[in-house]
Amino acid sequence: MRAEERRRRILEILAETYPDAKCELNFTTPFELLVATILSAQSTDKRVNMVTERLFAKYNTPEAFAALPYEVLEEEIKEIGLYRNKAKHIIEMSRRLLEAFDGEVPQDRDALQTLPGVGRKTANVVVSNAFGIPAIAVDTHVFRVANRLGLARGAKTPLETEKQLMRNIPRELWSAAHHWLIHHGRRVCHARNPRCGQCPLLELCPEGKRRTGAAPAAPAAVKARRSPGAGSRRTAGA
Numbered sequence: 001m002r003a004e005e006r007r008r009r010i011l012e013i014l015a016e017t018y019p020d021a022k023c024e025l026n027f028t029t030p031f032e033l034l035v036a037t038i039l040s041a042q043s044t045d046k047r048v049n050m051v052t053e054r055l056f057a058k059y060n061t062p063e064a065f066a067a068l069p070y071e072v073l074e075e076e077i078k079e080i081g082l083y084r085n086k087a088k089h090i091i092e093m094s095r096r097l098l099e100a101f102d103g104e105v106p107q108d109r110d111a112l113q114t115l116p117g118v119g120r121k122t123a124n125v126v127v128s129n130a131f132g133i134p135a136i137a138v139d140t141h142v143f144r145v146a147n148r149l150g151l152a153r154g155a156k157t158p159l160e161t162e163k164q165l166m167r168n169i170p171r172e173l174w175s176a177a178h179h180w181l182i183h184h185g186r187r188v189c190h191a192r193n194p195r196c197g198q199c200p201l202l203e204l205c206p207e208g209k210r211r212t213g214a215a216p217a218a219p220a221a222v223k224a225r226r227s228p229g230a231g232s233r234r235t236a237g238a
């Protein structure tokens with residue numbers, strides 16, 4: 001199968017498998033999404049949503065966060081990892097938004113990246129989910145799954161991965177593909193034990209074929225210990 005056809009088929013299967021994939025952070029405004037995304041680094045979306053439900057009921061504007069003492073915000077978000085740094089970034093980001101952007105979250109990725117605590121991934125999440133601008137935010141799941149599937153080949157950095165994905169995926173699918181890859185990474189293509197045996201992409205995945213085909217001894221050994229007719233369903237090869 002040609003590479004282009006293989007990529008097209010991978011995207012079709014992901015779309016069929018995760019038709020409802022979307023941002024799993026809760027927010028009602030671009031500013032709330034920006035705060036939630038800063039909080040989400042090295043934390044789960046579920047934990048962030050628990051904290052922001054309470055937090056945003058009290059504060060949800062740049063003005064409100066800019067006026068907070070660091071200790072107050074630290075106390076509000078202390079259940080989240082790296083909370084001291086994140087409190088500092090959120091307060092300084094809010095002050096910068098007020099000084100330079102009249103308190104409005106910019107829709108431009110480069111402008112967003114001038115804000116404290118906002119890197120390329122966070123900026124991509126915000127432009128894509130708050131403003132509907134096609135973008136591919138590369139987090140740990142997207143990086144891993146894209147490289148395993150060969151959608152990004154041999155990419156060493158998130159930026160390299162993002163650039164390859166932008167070349168290999170039609171622009172109108174960038175934002176959706178970002179969610180598909182995250183969902184697949186969370187549910188099937190786990191970092192340590194990817195469930196290749198249950199993966200709908202196995203036939204198209206170089207890494208899955210390598211993992212399932214590279215361990216012939218294990219299934220054989222298991223089969224030998226089983227009673228005849230016990231079946232030989234292939235399991236994840238990691």
Ligand code: SF4
Nearest residue numbers: 189194196199205208
């Ligand atoms: Fe991940 Fe395995 Fe599926 Fe490939 S076949 S995408 S490595 S779970």
